[in-house]
Amino acid sequence: MDDQDIKLSVHLSLPEWMSGFVSDLKESYPSDEDKMRMVLDLAIRNVEESTGGPFGAAIFDTQSHQVISLGVNRVVPLNNSTAHAEMMAFMLAQQRLQRFRLDTEDHDFVLVTSAQPCAMCYGACPWAGINRVVIGARREDVESLTEFDEGPMPADWIHGLKERGIAVSQDVLRQESRDVFNLYTNKKGTQY
Amino acid sequence: MDDQDIKLSVHLSLPEWMSGFVSDLKESYPSDEDKMRMVLDLAIRNVEESTGGPFGAAIFDTQSHQVISLGVNRVVPLNNSTAHAEMMAFMLAQQRLQRFRLDTEDHDFVLVTSAQPCAMCYGACPWAGINRVVIGARREDVESLTEFDEGPMPADWIHGLKERGIAVSQDVLRQESRDVFNLYTNKKGTQY
Numbered sequence: 001m002d003d004q005d006i007k008l009s010v011h012l013s014l015p016e017w018m019s020g021f022v023s024d025l026k027e028s029y030p031s032d033e034d035k036m037r038m039v040l041d042l043a044i045r046n047v048e049e050s051t052g053g054p055f056g057a058a059i060f061d062t063q064s065h066q067v068i069s070l071g072v073n074r075v076v077p078l079n080n081s082t083a084h085a086e087m088m089a090f091m092l093a094q095q096r097l098q099r100f101r102l103d104t105e106d107h108d109f110v111l112v113t114s115a116q117p118c119a120m121c122y123g124a125c126p127w128a129g130i131n132r133v134v135i136g137a138r139r140e141d142v143e144s145l146t147e148f149d150e151g152p153m154p155a156d157w158i159h160g161l162k163e164r165g166i167a168v169s170q171d172v173l174r175q176e177s178r179d180v181f182n183l184y185t186n187k188k189g190t191q192y
Numbered sequence: 193m194d195d196q197d198i199k200l201s202v203h204l205s206l207p208e209w210m211s212g213f214v215s216d217l218k219e220s221y222p223s224d225e226d227k228m229r230m231v232l233d234l235a236i237r238n239v240e241e242s243t244g245g246p247f248g249a250a251i252f253d254t255q256s257h258q259v260i261s262l263g264v265n266r267v268v269p270l271n272n273s274t275a276h277a278e279m280m281a282f283m284l285a286q287q288r289l290q291r292f293r294l295d296t297e298d299h300d301f302v303l304v305t306s307a308q309p310c311a312m313c314y315g316a317c318p319w320a321g322i323n324r325v326v327i328g329a330r331r332e333d334v335e336s337l338t339e340f341d342e343g344p345m346p347a348d349w350i351h352g353l354k355e356r357g358i359a360v361s362q363d364v365l366r367q368e369s370r371d372v373f374n375l376y377t378n379k380k381g382t383q384y
Binding site for chain 2: 005011018019025079094095099100101119124126129152157160161
C-alpha cells in the first residue's frame with residue numbers, strides 16, 4: 001500500500017429515505033413514549049430498507065420536545081464501525097448547533113435510543129452534552145435476540161452517567177424495541 | 193428551529209498540515225517506540241498548529257509495520273465531541289480498506305495512541321478490528337496534567353479488551369507523551 005492512499009477525511013451520511021422521514025416529522029414529541037415511537041419507526045425503516053442495523057436514535061430539546069437530530073446504524077453500508085445510531089445523532093446535532101457540547105445554561109438535551117448504548121456509545125454520552133438518556137430495549141434483549149455484542153461496560157454503568165449529570169430512563173416501549181430485532185433477524189440482516 | 197435544518201450528513205477531516213506529514217512518513221515503523229514517536233509527532237504538531245487537542249493516534253499493519261491511517265483530536269475545530277484521535281484513525285483506516293472491521297485471516301492491525309483511550313474510544317476498540325493497543329500516557333497522566341476526563345471505564349478495562357482478542361501494551365514513551373500535555377497546557381489550549 002502506498003502512503004498516498006492515506007485518507008484525510010471521511011463523510012458519514014444517513015440513508016436517502018431519511019429526507020422524506022424528516023419532512024413527515026411532527027412539530028414536537030412531548031412524552032418519552034412519543035419520542036421512542038418515532039425512534040422505533042426509524043429503526044424499523046432502516047431494517048426494511050436494508051440501510052443498516054436495527055437501531056435508531058434521536059436528540060430532542062428537553063424544553064420544546066423538538067427533534068434536533070436523527071440517527072440510524074450505518075456500520076455496514078458506510079464501512080464504519082463507529083457509525084452507530086447514537087453516534088450519528090450526536091455528530092449531526094453538534095453540527096447543526098455548531099458546538100461540540102450540546103447543552104448550554106438555557107438548553108438541555110435528551111438522547112432517545114431504541115436499545116441500550118454499547119460500550120462506545122455509552123462512553124460518548126458524557127462528551128456530547130446531553131442530560132438524559134431514554135432507552136428502549138435492554139442489553140440482554142440485544143444479546144439474546146441478535147448476535148450483536150454490547151462490549152465491555154462498567155458494572156454500574158448507570159452510576160457512571162449519573163455522576164456526570166446524565167439521568168437514565170430504561171424500558172420505554174421495551175417490547176416494541178425487541179420486536180425490531182425480531183424483524184431484523186427474520187430478514188437475515190448482516191450481523192457483525 | 194425548523195425541521196428543514198435537520199442534518200443528514202457530516203464531514204470529518206484531519207488538519208491541512210497533515211498532507212505534508214503524510215508525504216514525510218517512513219516506509220515502515222518496526223518497533224513500538226518507532227510507532228509511538230511518529231504518533232507523538234502528530235500530537236505535538238496538532239498542539240503547535242492549534243488544530244485540536246493534545247492527542248495523536250495511528251493504525252499500523254502488524255506484519256508490514258506500515259501506516260494504514262492517522263488521527264489527531266479534532267473535537268473543537270470540527271464541533272464534534274466524537275472526533276478523538278483514535279476514532280479518526282479507526283474511521284479513516286476502515287474507509288481506506290473498505291471494510292468495517294479491519295482484521296482479516298491474513299492481516300492484523302495495531303492501534304497506537306499517545307494516551308490511554310477514553311471510555312468512548314475504549315468501547316470502540318472491539319468493533320474496529322484491531323488486535324492490539326499500544327498506549328503512551330496513562331489515565332492518571334491525562335487527568336493530572338490536563339482538565340480532560342477519561343470517562344466511566346470498567347474497573348478491569350484491560351481484561352475487557354483481552355477477552356475480545358485485543359492485547360494492551362502500556363507506558364511506551366510515557367514521559368514523552370506526558371510532555372505533550374505540558375506543551376498543551378503551556379499553550380493554554382481549549383480544554384473541554
